[in-house]
Structure formats: C-alpha cells, structure tokens
Amino acid sequence: MNMGTLLIRNVVRDGVPCDIYIKEGVISSIGRGLDLEADTVLDGGGKTVMPAFVNMHTHSGMTLFRGICEDMPLSRWLDAVWKAETVLDDEFIYWATRLACLEMIKTGTVSFNDMYWRIDKAAKAVEDSGMRAHLTYCFLDGGDNDRQRRQREECTAMYEVSRVWSPRVQFGVSVHAHYTVCDDNMLWAADFVRKHSLLLHTHISETRSENESHTARYGVSPTRRLADMGLLGRDVVAAHTLWLSEEDVRLLGESGTTVVHNINSNLKLASGYRFLYNELRDAGANVTMGTDGCGSSNNLDMREALKTAALMQKAWREDPAALPVDELLAMGTRNGAKGLGLNSGVVEEGALADLILVDTDSAFFIPEHNFKANLIYAANSSCIDTLICDGRVLMSGGKVDGEKEVLARAREEAGRFIRKINSI
Amino acid sequence: MNMGTLLIRNVVRDGVPCDIYIKEGVISSIGRGLDLEADTVLDGGGKTVMPAFVNMHTHSGMTLFRGICEDMPLSRWLDAVWKAETVLDDEFIYWATRLACLEMIKTGTVSFNDMYWRIDKAAKAVEDSGMRAHLTYCFLDGGDNDRQRRQREECTAMYEVSRVWSPRVQFGVSVHAHYTVCDDNMLWAADFVRKHSLLLHTHISETRSENESHTARYGVSPTRRLADMGLLGRDVVAAHTLWLSEEDVRLLGESGTTVVHNINSNLKLASGYRFLYNELRDAGANVTMGTDGCGSSNNLDMREALKTAALMQKAWREDPAALPVDELLAMGTRNGAKGLGLNSGVVEEGALADLILVDTDSAFFIPEHNFKANLIYAANSSCIDTLICDGRVLMSGGKVDGEKEVLARAREEAGRFIRKINSI
Numbered sequence: 001m002n003m004g005t006l007l008i009r010n011v012v013r014d015g016v017p018c019d020i021y022i023k024e025g026v027i028s029s030i031g032r033g034l035d036l037e038a039d040t041v042l043d044g045g046g047k048t049v050m051p052a053f054v055n056m057h058t059h060s061g062m063t064l065f066r067g068i069c070e071d072m073p074l075s076r077w078l079d080a081v082w083k084a085e086t087v088l089d090d091e092f093i094y095w096a097t098r099l100a101c102l103e104m105i106k107t108g109t110v111s112f113n114d115m116y117w118r119i120d121k122a123a124k125a126v127e128d129s130g131m132r133a134h135l136t137y138c139f140l141d142g143g144d145n146d147r148q149r150r151q152r153e154e155c156t157a158m159y160e161v162s163r164v165w166s167p168r169v170q171f172g173v174s175v176h177a178h179y180t181v182c183d184d185n186m187l188w189a190a191d192f193v194r195k196h197s198l199l200l201h202t203h204i205s206e207t208r209s210e211n212e213s214h215t216a217r218y219g220v221s222p223t224r225r226l227a228d229m230g231l232l233g234r235d236v237v238a239a240h241t242l243w244l245s246e247e248d249v250r251l252l253g254e255s256g257t258t259v260v261h262n263i264n265s266n267l268k269l270a271s272g273y274r275f276l277y278n279e280l281r282d283a284g285a286n287v288t289m290g291t292d293g294c295g296s297s298n299n300l301d302m303r304e305a306l307k308t309a310a311l312m313q314k315a316w317r318e319d320p321a322a323l324p325v326d327e328l329l330a331m332g333t334r335n336g337a338k339g340l341g342l343n344s345g346v347v348e349e350g351a352l353a354d355l356i357l358v359d360t361d362s363a364f365f366i367p368e369h370n371f372k373a374n375l376i377y378a379a380n381s382s383c384i385d386t387l388i389c390d391g392r393v394l395m396s397g398g399k400v401d402g403e404k405e406v407l408a409r410a411r412e413e414a415g416r417f418i419r420k421i422n423s424i
Numbered sequence: 425m426n427m428g429t430l431l432i433r434n435v436v437r438d439g440v441p442c443d444i445y446i447k448e449g450v451i452s453s454i455g456r457g458l459d460l461e462a463d464t465v466l467d468g469g470g471k472t473v474m475p476a477f478v479n480m481h482t483h484s485g486m487t488l489f490r491g492i493c494e495d496m497p498l499s500r501w502l503d504a505v506w507k508a509e510t511v512l513d514d515e516f517i518y519w520a521t522r523l524a525c526l527e528m529i530k531t532g533t534v535s536f537n538d539m540y541w542r543i544d545k546a547a548k549a550v551e552d553s554g555m556r557a558h559l560t561y562c563f564l565d566g567g568d569n570d571r572q573r574r575q576r577e578e579c580t581a582m583y584e585v586s587r588v589w590s591p592r593v594q595f596g597v598s599v600h601a602h603y604t605v606c607d608d609n610m611l612w613a614a615d616f617v618r619k620h621s622l623l624l625h626t627h628i629s630e631t632r633s634e635n636e637s638h639t640a641r642y643g644v645s646p647t648r649r650l651a652d653m654g655l656l657g658r659d660v661v662a663a664h665t666l667w668l669s670e671e672d673v674r675l676l677g678e679s680g681t682t683v684v685h686n687i688n689s690n691l692k693l694a695s696g697y698r699f700l701y702n703e704l705r706d707a708g709a710n711v712t713m714g715t716d717g718c719g720s721s722n723n724l725d726m727r728e729a730l731k732t733a734a735l736m737q738k739a740w741r742e743d744p745a746a747l748p749v750d751e752l753l754a755m756g757t758r759n760g761a762k763g764l765g766l767n768s769g770v771v772e773e774g775a776l777a778d779l780i781l782v783d784t785d786s787a788f789f790i791p792e793h794n795f796k797a798n799l800i801y802a803a804n805s806s807c808i809d810t811l812i813c814d815g816r817v818l819m820s821g822g823k824v825d826g827e828k829e830v831l832a833r834a835r836e837e838a839g840r841f842i843r844k845i846n847s848i
Contacts, residue, residue, distance in 0.1 A: 067794035071748040103787040267735035298801035311691035324495040363527040367838035370491035377722035382806030414791035
C-alpha cells in the first residue's frame, strides 16, 4: 500500500489541462501548475485522465478457462466447466486470479466484484497485483444438508481470515443463484452480510429457462421470491437480471439493488440480449457493468463490454439514441463504485485515486471532437496507458511490473490444468 | 511496389513453426529452416501468421466524420452527414483515406472495398499507404437528369484515369442504392462493369423502412428488382442485405453475389441485427464482413467487427454454436478475397503475400488451447504486430512508417473541416 504522495503533471480532464495531486490514496488537489512536492512525479504527457473501470461481476479464477469450450450449446458448456472445476487447487486459483488482475489492469479496470472458490488464494493474488476487489464466499449447495452446514462454517471461518486482508480487498458473500442454494442458506447468508455490513452477490434470471422453471416451481419470479426473503437492497449486487417482469424491475428499483449487465457473456451463451436498461434506471436500480468470467465471455475488457452493451441497446430498442455515452461510462465507473460502497468512479478532489490515463495519440482519436465516443466506439483498450489504484501506479506506458512472470506462471498452470482434466 | 524477396523466419502457422519465403509479392515456399537468400529477412519471433483481413464495405473518406454525430436518430444523422459532405475537397479525401489506411493496417486489414467521392485522391492515398483497395466510382443521382448524364461522363473519365494506378488499386463502380439511383444509370453501370470486367458495389436493404417503401413502390423487393435488372452476380458486392425475404436469399445465393455484413454499423444506427448468415451461406452467397464507414461504425477494426457479428448470431438465433470461429475467420479473410477476385486470404504457397503476424505473448492468449477464439473473443487488435501487403512489410512491431505525419495532417484536416461546416 502506498501511503505517500503522487503528483501527476500534464493531463487532460474533461478537455482541460491540469495536474493532479494525490495524498494517501485520495485525490487531494486538481489544478493547473500545482506547486506541490510529491514522493513520486508522473508526467501525464497530455493524456486524458478518467476514472478507472469497475467490473461488477466476474469469476476471476475462471480466467484459465478461456477458450476451453467454444461454439457449444450451454448444456455441453456447463458439463465442460463442471468437469474442469473438479480439478482446481490453490495454485490454479492464485495464478488464474493474477492473470485476471493483469488483464484487468491492462484494460483499465481498477476494482472488481468476484464470485469464485478458494477466495483466500484470490485475496493474495489481488493484494499482490495492487488492485481492489470484493471477493465473495460462494454458497452453492444443491440442497445437500451436509454441504449446507459445511458452507456456513467455511463462510464464517473465511470471514475471520479476511480480517487480516489489505483494506483494498473486501470479503463478501455470494448466494450463487436462486436455483442452486436452499432457502435456509439464502436466509443465513442475508443475515450474515447484514450483521457484518458486507456485500451480497448473486445471479438473477440469467436464462429464460431458469426463470421459467423457477416460476413454475414457486409461483413467483426469482426476483419476487428474493425480495420476499429480504435478499434485495442497496447491499446486494445482482448479476444478469435479463429476464424480468415489470414487477421485477419495480422491486429491483425500489430496493435500490445494484444490477450488473454482462452483455458479452449473455450474447455468447445465447442467454438473451433485451437487458432492460432504461426501465431499471428509471425504476431506481443502480445499473452497472460486468464482464462475467472468461469461461463464457473470454475476456475481462470493460471498455469493450460497454461498447457492445450500447450497440445492443440501440439495436433491440430500434433507437440509435438509446444508452448515450455519458450514461454508459457511468455504468462502467461511478455506478460500479457506488455499488461497492467506494468513494471513487470520478476524478474529483476527495475521491479515491483510482484512475486511468488514456493515450489519444492514435488514429482512433482523430477527429478529437468527442473523446468519450472515440474511447468507447473507435479505440481498443490498448489506448489505456496508465492505471493508478489507491494512489499507486500499477501500469505506466502500458507496462505492468512483473507481468512476464505472471504470464509464464499462468501458462504453466494452464498446461498443468489441462493435463489434470485429461487424466480424469 | 516491392518486387524483391522477403524471408519471414520463425512464425507459427496452424500451430506449427515454419519460415515463409515470398517472391514478387507471392508466397513461394513454406517450410522449416528454409535455406534461401532474400532481399529482406524478418524475424517473426514465434508470432502466429494468418491471412490479413479484407474489409468488404467501407467509406474510407468518412474516417474524419468519426464522432461528429453520436447518439442521434438516423434522420438527424443523415442531415449531419449530408451537411458535412457539402464541404469535402481533395485534401480532405486524401488525408481521411490515409488515416483510414493507417487504422486498417494497425488492425490487420490489408485490402478494402470502398465507396466514396473523389476516388482519384483516394487512389493516391492507398498507393502511398501500400495497401490494396477496390475504389468504386459512386452513382447517386436522385433522379436528376443532368446529374445522371454528368455521372456517366465522370465515371468513364475516371476509369481512363485509373489505368495508371498501381495494380494494387482497382477501379470499380458503385450504384449507391436502389432508392438513390435511377434505372437508366443502374443499367448503364451494370453494362459498364461487365464491358470492362470491373466490380459492382451497392447497398441492399440496409433498413426496414427503405425496404418497405421500395416494395410499396415497385411491388417487389429491392433484391428481386436488382436481380431482374441484371445487378446481381459474382462480380457484385452487396452491403448490408439485412432485410431479406426467403426469395431474396435464394436470388443472392443462386447468383453467387458477395454479401457484406456490417454488424457494428447496423447495431449503432439501429438498422437491425438479424443478418441471415446461415441462410445466405447455405443458399450459395459469398458471405463476407465489412466495417462500414467511421461516420456510423466509428472504426475500421475488422477483428472487432467479427467478434460482434458472431456474438449477435449466437444471441438472436438462441444458439451458442452459431457462426463458429472457422467460418467467422473465413468471412473476414478468404471470402473477402474471393469477392474481390484476389488470390489471397490464405497462407499457402502460390497465394498473394497479404499476411499478419499476431503477437500471442499477452494475457489474452493464455491458455493457448484455442488461438482463433483467443484472437477473436479475448484479444484486442493491438495484438496485430506485423502486416505484409503484396510481400512488403507495412507494419512491424506495431509501427507504420510515416504514421506521425499522417496523424498530424489528419488532425489538421479535421480542424479545417469543422471550421468549414460551422461557417455554412
């Protein structure tokens, strides 16, 4: 953790040149020609400063699942993933999460909300990478009594372990989904997160069939049932929320639940594409963006996901003015920060210094009329030159300290993993 | 033009290490440890060699329209573009096209099929960039008699001018669309291209409303009318083809017409997204990929466009196995080359040396199980390290000769253009 001072000279913020002074991880001053001493001085070289992206739903340990099950129906995809998950171990999780962090830093993401296994190893990987994350202990019991009890014990123990984690890494709880966790554990998890002021993370209505079978079984939608059980609220992050009724939208809005759109995963697995962005926004939900895991979406590139999301909203609504670029960027930055309870997602004095510098010296940023449209619709994420988390420079000139080792070790783990799967 | 020899050492082709020897712009030998002398030797550094992309429909002169009309309905978009087009001049076209070529080289495209104005200036820009292109003289008469006659004269004169162009730059003819060109000129253009063995380029059924108003006026679909007039065939490239009946698909297939999917433009302008890929392929059409111009799609990144196309096919067909990655890459490479009558789009002895080298030393290519899926679904286009056109290295290590000047001059032109628009 860097509790020193950082002065970034010569950047552009909302079209205006400025310097930014960061103290103890917080933006302390923004102005022209700041006459301040700092432990570190970074020349921004005229790059454009922006809040870094917040990835609100992923499974970072699945980064080493990239490309293992392509162009296949969901049932075969799930079989492949579940088979793969039987061979996971600590080393795998550590290096898969390091690889995920490296990829996120490279593409401008400073913070993420994660749902996966062996989160103590993931926590170590996030700490070593310098990023922020919410890592959630995942309930998935399939109705098995022994498993239910064991998971409560594990969750409690992991929460105790998490007290020594860096303040950048927060413990949370996941209820995997309304069709994979028993009622008792859902209620227990909700109670646990409230008692300890933690975040609750879940999947809601990702696929039509899961939604329909829930309604057939319980007589109400998944969202209605979760609302009745107290599993919606400002401390809840619900991923996908793709198959919603009008009442579901109202419930998510009234409760101030954070919903996460995962467009690339939804398209690639053919889960659906009519995400109710306008309706959820208008109802009062906190609408954010995520990439989902690399098993389905293949990458963790938030900028790219934002582009696809906007294109898809314009197309299915038959309205080229849908999801304008300012709202889109808010989904990817400050709405995410809000969902995680972070005072960030903006470049303002008093906010956490979680920033990126964008290199606009390329064909994609010519003409220069509309920086935001160029960033989202024209550029690719290699334009992200510098990433700062908590006032510390994690990437500069596109380079991340120690990246060669992460690539080499992740490659080794990938090889080991495939050999283990093939030997089952 | 480089008529010398080029030896590329140490690349990976279909997973196998090899060297590639290129003579007079053509791949002459592929093998391990080739013991051949060459004018130029390039160390491939273990990168993966692929055919470069072929962008089958764009308006390269519109690259300086990037970002000038965002998040607006089509009617306002067209007003903005048509206003902008009244102030174009030779300098604008030259530098806009140079910028387009630079962006295409950076993102792995070697060749493109273009429809825009002042194509003699565009030809100079393509020649100077080292790429290949088909530049089409564009008929757009709006039923005006004087304009009809003048355009025939201009087309004939431009064809004569084109005889001194580099062999890499081919002259063609565009019929802008079935609703902007009179019957006489459509027939004249079809006759002209057949007489001179040229390519005919057109838009077909981009929007539902254009399609419906055509059918209301003529009693048949645009495709049916063009078929009856002799405007389909193996020498015809039809962009968009988004609103097609079963009969339309059959006609395009039977005639062997090349159709071009422009997904990002179609989504962004909310034109539609149910491109009939499977149906057109099965009917026998040559299905290819394009980016459209930067006025609508904001960039010329074929790799990114291919990703969006596949995601969208999977989603709207509700089939995650739709448009598998091998077919997708064929759309972006060899099908395009076929449509342009080029012996390229493959890495094989005897084919034109229009190649890219992909740098796989990054997080996006780990694990390494599936190079093609990693390239399309995980990476961004900065992974394209080297581009070779006609046996000549146009980009190496991500650097293009003279790119700084192109950026500087294009920025100047963009400024001049905006001042001209604002003074109207």
